[in-house]
Amino acid sequence: MRFQPRRMRSGLIAFSLSALILLDCAADVGQVKVLKGQVAVERAGRTLAAQVGMPLALADVLKTGADGSVGITMRDNSLLSAGPNSVLSLDQFEFDPATSEGRFESRLQRGTLAVVSGRIAKASPSAMTVRTPSAVLGVRGTEFLVRVND
């Protein structure tokens, strides 16, 4: 029988950690929660059709069609939602659920975006940014909107 002691041990350690960490390990960086019309996720050179409940990974790029919109919940409880004809990329996401420390960078290349910041921004005001092609938006415990013209 093949036995992998290292994996086994890390499994045990994970099990002994806080409940929140367990949930968060399972949940990836975020998840699609709301979906309307055509929405695609570009991941590692492939284009996937978005679905409600779909887990999101680091570096995913969400693209909404002319009739599309999408709402996602990140692991730190940040909420991002994009309107039609939008391109949103999840460039950086690190989150320690025990301390709320981390870093979250997303980028709106085109379209419209509504943001409700979550635990990362609450723990450290400089830790969450939303970029546009020319601007960096710093978040200080906030709900805000961003538009990038075609």
Place this chain on the structure above:
Amino acid sequence: MINPRRGVVVLALLLGACASRQEGAVVLLPQPGGQPSAVTATQGSQQLVLDQPYAAAQLTSGGPQPYQSSAQEVQVQFGPALAARPMPPAQFTLYFVEGKDEFTEESKRLIDGVFAEIAKRPLPDVMVIGHTDKVGSDALNDPLSRQRAEIVRAALMARGIAVDRVVAIGRGKREPIVPTADGVAEARNRRVEILVR
């Protein structure tokens, strides 16, 4: 023949011409409850701080330019993005009778409301965390806290939430909400926390 150096200059000018257009905008929304909040817009060395409801900035090549937006304008420009917002994550706590995996009378009355709230979400991620007070050993409290979580999980599934969306675990007496000495019976610590996303 094309002079490569001139090519670079022309390209730079074109980029400059493109960037002189208005790129977009950022608008600060009012916070629920009216707490202060802010967003900063930085372009190159220029920074603008938006810290009033509907304070906004045009993002231009000349840096962020302030203007005042409004609820009406926001609906026109951002309606679909706002409509696609997920429901905010929520947390609920249900309490138990001492030493048992049985809800208190008060929690029994709350259960239906809690489950209705969870069921509003199309595909909820639910974390159920059982706890005990500090009466008894870990050997006693660890399984009790797990049983409490399992009771809640079973109730969620009975109400139609898919089994793979619910994680149930027990933390025993390790994470009291009200810190007490060991051996102290404390009703507020005999609980299950339900985190919903």
